[in-house]
Amino acid sequence: GQNIDQPTEMTATEGAIVQINCTYQTSGFNGLFWYQQHAGEAPTFLSYNVLDGLEEKGRFSSFLSRSKGYSYLLLKELQMKDSASYLCAVPGNTGKLIFGQGTTLQVKP
Amino acid sequence: DAGVIQSPRHEVTEMGQEVTLRCKPISGHDYLFWYRQTMMRGLELLIYFNNNVPIDDSGMPEDRFSAKMPNASFSTLKIQPSEPRDSAVYFCASSVGLARQETQYFGPGTRLLVL
Numbered sequence: 001g002q003n004i005d006q007p008t009e010m011t012a013t014e015g016a017i018v019q020i021n022c023t024y025q026t027s028g029f030n031g032l033f034w035y036q037q038h039a040g041e042a043p044t045f046l047s048y049n050v051l052d053g054l055e056e057k058g059r060f061s062s063f064l065s066r067s068k069g070y071s072y073l074l075l076k077e078l079q080m081k082d083s084a085s086y087l088c089a090v091p092g093n094t095g096k097l098i099f100g101q102g103t104t105l106q107v108k109p
Numbered sequence: 110d111a112g113v114i115q116s117p118r119h120e121v122t123e124m125g126q127e128v129t130l131r132c133k134p135i136s137g138h139d140y141l142f143w144y145r146q147t148m149m150r151g152l153e154l155l156i157y158f159n160n161n162v163p164i165d166d167s168g169m170p171e172d173r174f175s176a177k178m179p180n181a182s183f184s185t186l187k188i189q190p191s192e193p194r195d196s197a198v199y200f201c202a203s204s205v206g207l208a209r210q211e212t213q214y215f216g217p218g219t220r221l222l223v224l
Contacts (some may be wrong), residue, residue, distance in 0.1 A: 042200055042215035043152070087152065094165050096142070097208035099152040
């Protein structure tokens with residue numbers, strides 16, 4: 001089966017850097033997604049990693065280590081608007097996405 | 110493109126009533142997904158369709174839930190009879206392909222409250 005673990009909550013300061021970790025267990029691996037969800041809104045796609053290493057996309061970067069079953073999302077130069085939940089997700093055996101519980105990030109001034 | 114469209118955006122009903130949620134996927138997307146999100150259980154996939162055919166409904170809680178996709182531009186999720194524990198946000202999402210590579214685009218969700 002699949003299992004995904006993320007911290008429930010994190011707090012960081014505006015302008016700082018924060019790393020949100022995700023560990024997963026899957027019977028097969030077909031990539032890992034990160035989604036952002038602001039309160040009261042729908043999840044929106046942030047990144048997709050299928051190979052090991054770091055992928056940078058502006059202020060956001062996502063890292064994957066397949067051998068360790070580990071990923072992280074790195075947010076630089078934090079802004080107040082980055083306060084949201086960040087969901088880690090992996091495709092299951094039939095291709096459907098399995099989501100973690102999400103990490104709620106609060107950015108403080 | 111208008112994105113994934115869901116209606117209603119909010120629904121308040123009484124226990125025992127029938128509830129129908131509606132979704133219009135992004136044009137050209139072959140996959141449609143219905144999710145439920147609660148604080149306790151997070152975001153859960155209920156069912157997904159490929160080219161209007163249900164592929165995996167293993168997440169559908171029980172017989173009270175049913176979903177249909179009569180054509181490529183419309184899907185419904187029905188709960189009959191509804192119960193207070195069904196209160197949640199229901200999201201519809203669509204994608205060009207399966208999750209292995211393709212991003213899923215979510216609708217704004219329907220916030221359901223069953224009293």
